[in-house]
Amino acid sequence: AQTVTQSQPEMSVQEAETVTLSCTYDTSESDYYLFWYKQPPSRQMILVIRQEAYKQQNATENRFSVNFQKAAKSFSLKISDSQLGDAAMYFCAYIPNTGNQFYFGTGTSLTVIP
Amino acid sequence: GAGVSQSPSNKVTEKGKDVELRCDPISGHTALYWYRQSLGQGLEFLIYFQGNSAPDKSGLPSDRFSAERTGGSVSTLTIQRTQQEDSAVYLCASSLVRGRTPEAFFGQGTRLTVV
Numbered sequence: 001a002q003t004v005t006q007s008q009p010e011m012s013v014q015e016a017e018t019v020t021l022s023c024t025y026d027t028s029e030s031d032y033y034l035f036w037y038k039q040p041p042s043r044q045m046i047l048v049i050r051q052e053a054y055k056q057q058n059a060t061e062n063r064f065s066v067n068f069q070k071a072a073k074s075f076s077l078k079i080s081d082s083q084l085g086d087a088a089m090y091f092c093a094y095i096p097n098t099g100n101q102f103y104f105g106t107g108t109s110l111t112v113i114p
Numbered sequence: 115g116a117g118v119s120q121s122p123s124n125k126v127t128e129k130g131k132d133v134e135l136r137c138d139p140i141s142g143h144t145a146l147y148w149y150r151q152s153l154g155q156g157l158e159f160l161i162y163f164q165g166n167s168a169p170d171k172s173g174l175p176s177d178r179f180s181a182e183r184t185g186g187s188v189s190t191l192t193i194q195r196t197q198q199e200d201s202a203v204y205l206c207a208s209s210l211v212r213g214r215t216p217e218a219f220f221g222q223g224t225r226l227t228v229v
Contacts, residue, residue: 033215033216035217035218037220042222043203043205043222043223043225044220044221044222044223045205045207045218045220046220047217047218047219050215050217052215091156091157093218095216100162100164100170100172101147101159101162101170101173102147102149102157102159102207102218103159104149104156104157105156106155106156107156
């Protein structure tokens with residue numbers, strides 16, 4: 001079974017501080033892709049960051065970075081210098097290279113405290 | 115278009131009526147996905163279209179649900195004889211062909227309320 005688990009339903013962070021959101025996944029595939037999506041109250045799912053499983057280097061996008069541990073099947077998201085606009089639901093997602101669907105976790109609701 | 119467009123944005127329907135939800139993907143994207151997001155829940159896969167291949171309908175929850183994609187572009191998700199448990203946000207996404215990182219671009223969704 002291919003599953004994605006986000007064990008933190010809710011997280012909070014002080015503005016300008018750093019927060020890490022956890023994600024683990026279960027797969028027997030060796031070639032796949034991982035993503036973090038952000039969903040603000042507007043409902044629009046926005047891609048935050050992507051990681052190809054064949055790349056050992058962790059992806060970074062400005063204040064967002066990941067810690068990709070392939071052997072442990074872990075894919076955490078670190079948000080540095082948190083801003084009020086980062087408040088949203090964050091979803092971890094996985095798709096195998098030959099797959100027909102993205103598998104999503106249940107999401108982590110992030111609150112940014114001014 | 116510039117992004118994935120879904121219509122209507124909101125739909126309220128009476129139990130037992132049929133509804134059609136529309137998705138207009140990004141031009142050139144051959145892959146199209148439908149997902150359902152119930153209140154406070156994650157995303158549930160419904161159906162996947164890739165080019166001219168037969169769609170993967172494995173996520174459709176019942177035979178009341180169907181979808182088509184015309185001309186490899188616009189897709190319509192139809193729910194017949196709607197039930198209250200069908201109330202949810204229906205999200206559509208599209209992506210480029212296999213061989214590239216299959217990043218999914220999402221529309222803003224259709225919020226369906228069955229009363």
